[in-house]
Amino acid sequence: MKFETNWRPVRNNGMPLYRQIADYVRAKIESGEWPPGSRIPTERAIAQVFGVNRSTIVQAFAELTADGLIEGKSGSGTIVSAAAAWDNEVPKLPDWEAYVKTGVHRPNQRTIQDINHAEFIPDIIRLGTGEPSPDLYPKAMNRILRQLPPQTDIFGYPEPRGLYPLREEISKHMAGYGVNVSPDSVLIVSGALQALQLIALGLLKNGSSVLTESPSYLQSLQVFQSAGMSMIGLPLNEEGMDARALEHYAGSGKGTLLYTIPSFHNPTGTVMSLNRRQDVYQLCVKYKLPIMEDDAYRDLWLDEPSPPPLKSLDQNGLVLYIGSMSKTLSPGLRIGWVIGPEQVIHRLADVKMQSDYGASTLSQWTVAQFLRQGLYGEHLDHVRKELRARRAYMLQLLDYYLKGVAEWVEPAGGFYIWLRFKRDLSIHALFDAALKDGVLLNPGYLYDKTDQNHLRLSYSYASFEQMKIGIGRLAHSIP
Incomplete structure (x- = not known):
């Protein structure tokens, strides 16, 4: 279960963080948003999103388990307890987990789901995003x-x-x-x-x-x-x-x-x-x-x-x-x-x-x-000028941090630099390491599942300062 929410516990309001989180989960269950039998997000996932220690989540889960709202299930992690656990009059509900798994439209690749989620993490540096920076939106x-x-x-x-x-x-x-x-x-x-x-x-x-x-x-x-x-x-x-x-x-x-x-x-x-x-x-x-x-x-x-x-x-x-x-x-x-x-x-x-x-x-x-x-033509002149400066700066950073480690070709337009590492490495591991360091990448295997040598870097979204920090962290993340 992918965990995404805009809710956050409030620190220093007199109520312990674990109690706020337990109440949040309880409300999800009692409203039917997390129905009986559905899997609860992992302790690690919840702790990461809420910015708390995992021990805080363990404490919240212990309270929910004691209340009969959640239970551990072998091979399935933690799930919402069966409805009969708290109300014998409630009829058996559909197995939404089965519906989710059998829908006709295939889910996104896991990495793309991670990217879609991580793009909205505060202060994340988006080095692969294929869209223009808000700074490039038309002033008119x-x-x-x-x-x-x-x-x-x-x-x-x-x-x-x-x-x-x-x-x-x-x-x-x-x-x-x-x-x-x-x-x-x-x-x-x-x-x-x-x-x-x-x-x-x-x-x-x-x-x-x-x-x-x-x-x-x-x-x-x-x-x-x-x-x-x-x-x-x-x-x-x-x-x-x-x-x-x-x-x-x-x-x-x-x-x-x-x-x-x-x-x-x-x-x-x-x-x-x-x-x-x-x-x-x-x-x-x-x-x-x-x-x-x-x-x-x-x-x-x-x-x-x-x-x-x-x-x-x-x-x-x-x-x-x-x-x-x-x-x-x-x-x-x-x-x-x-x-x-x-x-x-x-x-x-x-x-x-x-x-x-x-x-x-x-x-x-x-x-x-x-x-x-x-106005569209005028706007394009402005966007091209800005993108030229951004492209030049990212190429300068790559030459400083990754020369000898990777190679690339200067693009004649668009948003992207297709960077190839000169030696084999685990792009999956690099993606995870960079993300842990606050840098979001687009690995080459998203565009060719056999690719383990490329990154799609974008100079269209991150600010100049973010590019500098992000490329430096990327270089540090390379094993």
Whole structure:
């Protein structure tokens, strides 16, 4: 049982810490939040979250055990006692633990669950976080929000494909990248991740095989695997996805769809060359293999723009293009988009309406205004300037602390440095040691389960001071 809560015991209020914690657990049990038969978080986990000694938790558990609320069970740790222990009239309840274990959607990898939890620990240094620092959020946001139209215009449900004014602005925006598409073929989604979920549920069948780069961000998700699909990794080189490997799998009929991040790839930062893009597109045309192009990092070029999108080559309706504002404008807006053939967009819109009835209308209106008023371009100039400085500083720190121990390539854009250790070591152990020292990392095995040599470092989130402290602690944590 993963333990997450915003509650904390209050020190020096006259009530012992163990008693406050016992009362907290008692309230959880009596309210049904922790039903009979469910496992209690470990003493260690609770002590870590509450910032107390483990002996304090032992004392609280002893009181709860004496009250008949919890009990130790061989092989299962500590569980909430059966309802009959305190009320014989209470009927036997469902075994929620069994439901949790058998749900169709697979759980995140344990390390990703740990990361999702640890990101909100006070004072944690986040060296792998794939999002912009709050310092990079647009200063014009307040100005835009002061321009809110009458309530009836933005607080109702949008049409299935999203607000027309935003789809119109995205159509104009994409024309700048050589993608000429009408608003009718644009679907607004709640971030790029939802686009993947809609495609998995709305277009593919159980048993499909998704081809993607290896390593890949997609490997860190359970979207396609939970829908009964398999993942096939294709090797990367300095020009991007290996075209020969793609032809091997596509030609043998082993791929149902290709997913790629051609611009500032996550996690490696690789930019697919123009020639490679042309080769990949032509191979997919030859074998009638649909492409999902995830272009969330396109606008984050730092040295020079990446080559035009694969979608700009597409005259066959082969490419489903995924864009997002989460990496550039704000992750909290939850605005992304899919571009594709109209019948595909209508299908995905129908599935989306069945799941959330549309992305936030307020967020859609806000992004439309940023694009319409030319503020998005101004904001990108600021973000690129800041990211260049952050990239330079992290590279300087790596050269000082890890030269000779690891190697890396300076990324031309995006957020990430793909760091490779020159000798074998336990990345799992390094992750744990760094976390204990207050530094949160993204290990390479999240993106390729066989990888034991890489870290994905991000210069987009941590402050300059945090980067300095964090890289120093990372170097100290290396065995």
